[in-house]
Amino acid sequence: MRILYITIGCAKNEVDTDRMRALLTTAGFGEATDVEQADAVIVNTCSFLESATAESIETTLTLAEEIAQGVRSVPIVMCGCVPSRYADEGLADELPEIAAFVRHDEEDGIVEVMRSVLGLEIAPCAPCGVLRTVEGASAFIKISDGCNRFCSFCAIPYIRGRYASRPLDELLAEARALLEGGVRELVLIGQDTGIWGSDFDTPSSLAELLRAMDAVAAPYGAWIRVLYLQPEGMTDELIAAIRDLPCVLPYIDIPIQHCSERILKRMNRKGSPQQLRELFARLRAEIPGMVLRSTAMAGFPGETDEDAEELEQFLVEQSFDYCSVFAFSPEDGTYAAKLDGQVPEDVKLERTQRLIDIAEQSGFSATASHVGEVCNVIIDGVEQDGDGFELIGHTWFQAPDSDGVVHIEEGEASVGDIVRVELIDSFCYEMVGRIITEG
Ligand code: SF4
Numbered sequence: 155m156r157i158l159y160i161t162i163g164c165a166k167n168e169v170d171t172d173r174m175r176a177l178l179t180t181a182g183f184g185e186a187t188d189v190e191q192a193d194a195v196i197v198n199t200c201s202f203l204e205s206a207t208a209e210s211i212e213t214t215l216t217l218a219e220e221i222a223q224g225v226r227s228v229p230i231v232m233c234g235c236v237p238s239r240y241a242d243e244g245l246a247d248e249l250p251e252i253a254a255f256v257r258h259d260e261e262d263g264i265v266e267v268m269r270s271v272l273g274l275e276i277a278p279c280a281p282c283g284v285l286r287t288v289e290g291a292s293a294f295i296k297i298s299d300g301c302n303r304f305c306s307f308c309a310i311p312y313i314r315g316r317y318a319s320r321p322l323d324e325l326l327a328e329a330r331a332l333l334e335g336g337v338r339e340l341v342l343i344g345q346d347t348g349i350w351g352s353d354f355d356t357p358s359s360l361a362e363l364l365r366a367m368d369a370v371a372a373p374y375g376a377w378i379r380v381l382y383l384q385p386e387g388m389t390d391e392l393i394a395a396i397r398d399l400p401c402v403l404p405y406i407d408i409p410i411q412h413c414s415e416r417i418l419k420r421m422n423r424k425g426s427p428q429q430l431r432e433l434f435a436r437l438r439a440e441i442p443g444m445v446l447r448s449t450a451m452a453g454f455p456g457e458t459d460e461d462a463e464e465l466e467q468f469l470v471e472q473s474f475d476y477c478s479v480f481a482f483s484p485e486d487g488t489y490a491a492k493l494d495g496q497v498p499e500d501v502k503l504e505r506t507q508r509l510i511d512i513a514e515q516s517g518f519s520a521t522a523s524h525v526g527e528v529c530n531v532i533i534d535g536v537e538q539d540g541d542g543f544e545l546i547g548h549t550w551f552q553a554p555d556s557d558g559v560v561h562i563e564e565g566e567a568s569v570g571d572i573v574r575v576e577l578i579d580s581f582c583y584e585m586v587g588r589i590i591t592e593g
Pocket residue numbers: 301302303304305308309310311345346384
């Protein structure tokens with residue numbers, strides 16, 4: 155029985171799909187690369203934004219239509235955020251094409267679900283020996299799920315529930331399995347990675363996890379990267395761990411969303427421009443040469459022209475290496491969707507564009523500042539380039555799937571290799587390099 159996996163949304167969803175794939179592979183299911191070969195389809199959905207929910211449902215319906223046109227009866231199973239958010243609101247009646255809905259916290263039971271929809275005898279699952287099925291040199295590890303922050307614009311706490319850290323032993327076992335399988339970069343993700351361990355009976359910390367992970371990664375010469383930290387999670391202990399542990403990259407990702415104290419309060423987030431300034435100054439002083447990524451949101455309800463300008467000035471001043479920009483989207487069931495002072499769509503888009511322009515100006519020149527450096531590059535794959543092909547990789551200052559890549563113009567290597575590369579040029583967020591052999 156072969157299953158086609160379709161994932162919509164962020165890296166956290168990719169990890170969940172991979173976990174289901176690992177469970178199903180262990181239970182004897184194969185994988186299909188297209189619907190023609192598939193006996194069943196799993197669509198792992200995203201519902202972070204209204205547009206993601208729409209994309210998830212459209213993808214599923216298009217698939218159902220394709221299957222119907224081919225007159226094949228291939229069950230579709232919808233997993234993840236859409237069922238988690240809407241299962242209690244009559245989703246099954248609205249989408250009769252779907253054979254089963256699996257909420258995010260039911261995904262460990264995916265083998266039983268697939269056996270049931272395929273009419274196979276339900277047998278107990280053998281112990282799962284395969285933890286992940288990642289191919290390639292970088293792998294995401296989800297260290298927690300859920301979130302307790304309840305930012306007023308965000309539906310995640312309602313979809314994924316309260317913050318829950320994954321146990322240390324489980325994370326280290328997953329890291330070891332990935333490294334043994336050839337992975338050379340572990341990217342730690344979660345909704346709020348900085349508070350990992352704080353919910354344990356005996357509380358722990360992200361710094362403690364990084365120290366343990368560093369010991370596991372060191373024999374393989376692997377990299378550890380942490381994404382999705384929050385400003386308040388940046389303790390002295392964590393800053394020291396990122397600075398001092400040899401495998402942990404000096405790459406810091408802290409979404410700010412806004413800098414105006416008034417808007418941050420309406421967002422149910424803490425902080426002020428001064429506190430954010432102090433934090434970034436402290437990080438730059440403590441971890442020289444680090445790379446800083448952030449996220450900013452335009453057009454939050456109540457944002458005045460002055461607030462928008464304050465945020466623009468803040469981005470100019472901080473000159474982040476990377477900054478993702480989003481326009482506020484009023485999400486069903488969130489507090490911010492009902493707030494007064496909703497910003498007209500055209501104003502929101504203008505403000506978003508201005509922030510994007512600033513982010514690009516800073517980001518492109520930060521990228522260009524690396525020209526001339528020689529650094530290690532992980533080879534991720536091969537891409538068509540005109541009539542030929544070129545190797546694609548990424549450096550310590552480029553997070554996979556978020557930032558730019560290195561286009562290798564000269565030299566040979568295989569996917570998964572870590573090679574020395576001279577960075578000879580850049581364009582936008584992309585670098586151009588050539589592999590060098592050091593004597
Ligand atoms: S920190 Fe805020 S934006 Fe991020 S997942 Fe939690 S509630 Fe949502």
